[in-house]
Amino acid sequence: MEWVARILVGLVALIHIYIVVLEMFLWRTERVRATFGTTAEFAAESATLAANQGLYNGFLAAGLIYGLIADDTAFPVFFLSCVIVAGIYGAATVSRRILFVQVVPGVLALAAVLLAR
Template sequence: MAAIHFSILVLEMFLWRTDRVRATFGTSEEFAEQTATMAANQGLYNGFLATGLVYGLISDDLTFQVFLLFCVIVAGIYGALTVTSRILFVQVIPAAAALPAVLLAG
């Protein structure tokens, strides 16, 4: 999960205007220019989620791990409803699958 969010950070904060990322997100050059600041903000948010997920693993804090996974799930559902349903497969399903594993291990 953390790797996915770190990857999104790089895409949205540093590579947003590149041809490959524009093709991935289905955006035009003009749209990418107009939304670069917004995309960087979203990338930063994904970086914070990734950092929280890594911290949860390192700290072995079950409450924190569950909280972060719920945050990822809620953010993913919102993104799927407002941006693209692909977010369900990239963000929601992996976090939802990780949740029972974390609870069983905890």
Template structure:
């Protein structure tokens, strides 16, 4: 169960690295606009805000990666809880798709970590 938990934590970390890249570097391009359903005008106007969001997603990824390097599931629990809360908030305020992309993987990883702990 410990290996499964680590793999799931790694998957959530990779998801958040990808979100960082989308929000910080691809926001104004076709991929970012397609992913987030924005127009070129909106993407240009909101690029700084998106980059800020991307940075926060990077911090979540860094915390999850650190939990794997330090081999300490208490870090993983904290950062997975942060992802779950952020995902629920995002699903309620932005798009339900966030629930499936962010919250469900983090919740599954959290359950695995708690079972392995």
């Protein structure tokens, strides 16, 4: 079960690294604007805000990766909990898709980590 937990935590970290790239570096591109349903004008106006959000997602990924490297379950439990709370808030305020992109993988990874203890 431990290897399943490690794979799922790694997957959640990769999802958040991908979000970092989207929000910090590709925010103004047509593909990302289509993904988030924004206009070129909105993307230009909100680029700094999106980069800030991307940075926070980077911190989530860093905490998860550190937990994997240090082989310390406290870090993944804490950071997965943060991912889940942020995802629930995002789903309630931005898009329900966030439930499937962020919350479900986070919950599965958290359950696997707790079961592997």
